[in-house]
Amino acid sequence: MIQIAILGFGTVGTGVAKVIAENPRQIERKLGEPLEVKSILVRHFKDGPFRQLMTDDFSKIEEDGDIRVVVEAIGGVEAAYDYTRRALSAGKHVVTANKQLVAEKGCELLALARKKNVSYLFEASVGGGIPILHPLTQCMAANRIDEVYGILNGTTNYILTRMVRAGASFADALAEAQKKGYAEADPTADVDGIDAGRKICILADLAFGRQVDPERVPMAGIRDLSLRDVKIARRAGYRVKLLGRAARTAGGGHTAYVAPHLISEDSPLAGVEDVFNAVVVKGNATGEVMFYGRGAGELPTASACVADVMEVLQQSPRREEIGWSPESGGFTDPLELESRHYFRIRGSLSDAVGAFGQAEVLDEDGGTAFLTDAMTGREALERSGALEVLACLRVLA
């Protein structure tokens, strides 16, 4: 019998208890013994089947030598950060889906875990139940990772899908997502690219082995995206998707950002609709591989946490080095990345050609929508300085 504790009993915490209760045979077959939830930390006691496991005193968990793994399902930084440090310091493995904490403090918490000879795992923090961090850091370990990009937020992908399929405006599609429970009452973290931003930071940290500070990563969302541009792009054979992207840059550095992109309808990402997520990893030996599935939800996310719990219990004394160094050097402004750009301007094709030398026109109805040649974001910004820009999006090569 192996005993664990769950901190927080919201969506993820409840899901962890459910997955352990529903799949005991699968879990015991691999662990060799049963897995049991011994304690659940809550702020307010709630009735139900887990009532007798609840405590509001973290020190009871911290001091319980029988508890070998703690699942942190509180979310946010403050209490989650404090309890994670205390649990690791007490020699317990910690597993989490908390992307904010991992993006901001992951490297420090990994170092503490290493010092205490335990593990800190967070597969569920990116892509929910889709295996991605593990494949990236282990299965692709013999690659130099050159780029990682993907649809990292299901809420915004649902909104974009509705805009494309039903011709809905952003505001209407958001209202629909909220009604279906896909978007929170305050949709800021999703809609403004912050949730995707935390995930691309974690992916960049692990892909490049350097600390990528979230505050240096430009995060743009889809709030200002016009249905007009979505439609023009579609007619030209592109889909508009909110992408998190991390890439090596020409000078040996690396960058990361979140922004809506035009992607070709031939791209495997183009077919990723509704609340689905997908992440593409480009390795110098493997080429491009893609991981696809539901990026959120109670059971998918919880099952990734439980798999991490099983992994730390099977590995002794702790998981191999995943290579996330505290060094944060080499971070480059994503404006240095080259790509084609989509512009819609209040002006004519000759204005566009005047600024860019060349332009592939997509639409000329009351303004001009066009694609530029490949150039850095900085050059696109400079060249468009004299134009009245109504929309500007990168095109994923």
Add this chain to the structure above:
Amino acid sequence: MIQIAILGFGTVGTGVAKVIAENPRQIERKLGEPLEVKSILVRHFKDGPFRQLMTDDFSKIEEDGDIRVVVEAIGGVEAAYDYTRRALSAGKHVVTANKQLVAEKGCELLALARKKNVSYLFEASVGGGIPILHPLTQCMAANRIDEVYGILNGTTNYILTRMVRAGASFADALAEAQKKGYAEADPTADVDGIDAGRKICILADLAFGRQVDPERVPMAGIRDLSLRDVKIARRAGYRVKLLGRAARTAGGGHTAYVAPHLISEDSPLAGVEDVFNAVVVKGNATGEVMFYGRGAGELPTASACVADVMEVLQQSPRREEIGWSPESGGFTDPLELESRHYFRIRGSLSDAVGAFGQAEVLDEDGGTAFLTDAMTGREALERSGALEVLACLRVLA
């Protein structure tokens, strides 16, 4: 300095040496020390940069205490099986991409590895460079796996893509694939579903934790597939893909087979074209996740082997239990699986309705092409017994 040996210096063996030579920094960062190829077993010495590492005497490798890991890249069963047993018995970890050996002897070799306290890893045996076995057995370990299916053979997928896009016949598309180097001069293993069959056996072994003997797994290829059916399916919103499929069956058993299927163009598999592979895993907590990429090729496959080498070196004493039992009970004939079926018959719609009660007609030009309701393969076979069947394919639900 960690030293390894490579057995066989064809595509995979050469790739392993190249990946280690090309990505030394990535590898050393995770291992903490450099990785070096000390010996390469060959039958015939060849000139080139690796000439001085070559030997034709396996016992030199077997007896070399400095060699901790052996990469078996010989292929087939006989010599590969013998050397793998001897290497494991000598206390060396073994890593391979050899799907035939793993499908036939994997469970036995895993047991030998366990006894000798070393690891036998084979991530590259399915999906080449696409991480799939590792995510299936570890990241999804908290799931009951209900089904695994996918496009497991790039050669046949290339041929099907050419049939759809260029309207080429099977014979012409095969000739084109051979010209491009995607198909062997003797294409039997690819075209007749044997390669995909070995891979679905390995996936079934790991998904269900039981030994699935390849000789009990029906393997149908695409040799008899008519361009006519591909075109009719396409007009009706389906793609024809050669799928390996393993699923739990109603009575608590499981099954596996390889056959061409109709899949809806809305399925994420429908967009998998050319030589790309994709595998969908359905877990009871995670839902469906898909893994996509190039399923073959020198560097992708080799990089998966090198990642396995790195993993065995980082885990001490050996990898966790992946749960492949030698028990082979519970295997059920795939004819017991229910699905809709596509039929093309020499006969009229009333013949079809007479046999099946109901039929969704797709084409009536010189015969009748139709879809049945969902029923077991056995029932479809029985009901069609009196019809003159020109084509019969399952529809993936």
